[in-house]
Amino acid sequence: MIKIGKIELGDFPLLLAPMEDVSDPPFRAVCKENGADLMYTEFVSSEGLIRDAAKSVQKLDIFEYERPVGIQLFGSDVETMGACSEIASRVNPDLIDINYGCPVKQVACRGAGAALLQDIPKMVRMTEAVVKSTHLPVTVKTRLGWDESTKNVQEVAERLQDIGIQALSVHGRTRVQMYKGEADWTLIAKIKDNPRITIPIFGNGDVDSPEKALEYKNRFGVDGIMIGRATIGNPWIFNEIKHFVKTGQRLAPPTLAERVAVCRRHLEFSIRWKGPIAGVFEMRRHYTNYFKGLENFKPFRMRLVEGMSFEELDQILNEVVQEFSEVLC
Known part of the structure; x- marks a missing residue:
């Protein structure tokens, strides 16, 4: 049984990735109905939340039918992220997630998202501030590194676990790659194989079929899989993967x-x-x-x-x- 804190997620959980302008409550609802085990909100700007911006506040909307659900925060200021974690915790999600993986310019160029992969000490301080500001489990989503020469996710995993995160999701690309090329899960497997790592490790990137999900489960040994783009217009992919992992047979496609x-x-x-x-x-x-x-x-x-x-x-x-x-x- 895979657990994040006290949250039980089954033997091989499937997570809905946080996607801006996609993973809102209605989309999360149909994903939940079609087999998603854990979901995250669209990422919430800490700067917007601290200013009480309507768009950021609305992203805190969560509903009982979608639990367990996590609120994902991003930002570039350590103190602001801590304060926003406190605000987000008041709406009673099941966990708080920190975005250290978003590659888009308007996020990374402001020192947030994947930009923190260039400053691991600051990432550690920010994560510690979030962990200390909430009673909820804290998780992190990140990438392999900023570019090919700085694939530092193994160090990131150890250091963030040491200060209290309770699960880590890793997208198998660098920030420079954006969403191009094939996702590389070999470093994700190395994190999972590290005897120091005791928290759940979830892989993310390019899983778009039941066959690939089972292959990656067996090949890389991850505790679960986070799925993003392949769910758009296709929320039943969660149940299709679960059925295939259990039986080795494909479900008939939806009529x-x-x-x-x-x-x-x-x-x-x-x-x-x-x-x-x-x-x-x-x-x-x-x-x-x-x-x-x-x-x-x-x-x-x-x-x-x-x-x-x-x-x-x-x-x-x-x-x-x-x-x-x-x-x-």
Whole structure:
């Protein structure tokens, strides 16, 4: 049984990666319903939270149905990160996560996210400040290093464990790589093999199929896998992986009716969270992903994007089932 603090996650947990503009409460809801064991919020700016910025505060929204769930924080100032950990803890998540992996310029160039991989002493001080400011378990997500010449994640794992983090997720690329090239899990395996390391180690990067998940589990010995981009429009990947790991057999892919049902559930959660206008608007980015691969789907996608109410969108989704089920038969 893999545990983070007192949180029990099963024998080989599957984690939903924090993704900006993706892993909001509605998306987390459908991932939870389709087998995710632990999820994280979109990353929350410590500077925004300390200023009580509406966008940052809204990202603290968590719901009972999605537990266990962690709030992920990022920032460049040690004291601010400590203070924000205290604020985030008040909404009672299951854990606090620190982002030391985000590679995008607007984060890294401000000294946050993956930029901390260039200053390990500061990373240690920041992590210690967060650990001391909360009663909750603290976890970290990071990368192999800043670039090929500074792959320091093994040192990072030891030093952060020593000051109290209770799990580590590692994306198998450097910051310079961004999301290009193939993720390298060999250093992740070395962390797991280190006899000094006693906390759970989760691998992240390029897992997009049940076969690859099982291969990486066996090959690299990780305690679990964090999945990001492969979940977009495909939240059932969690149950597919679980079934394959258990039986060695692939689940049948979701039918069109099942894809529509999950899309509809996502829309319902979106409206419930953001209201009838913003909820409909927020959902527009997801339709292409849910129906990827359907030929001649563009007219329906345009209608879904232009739809203004749940009733209208529900009718269009019913038409999608009627139109394309015949084509797929």
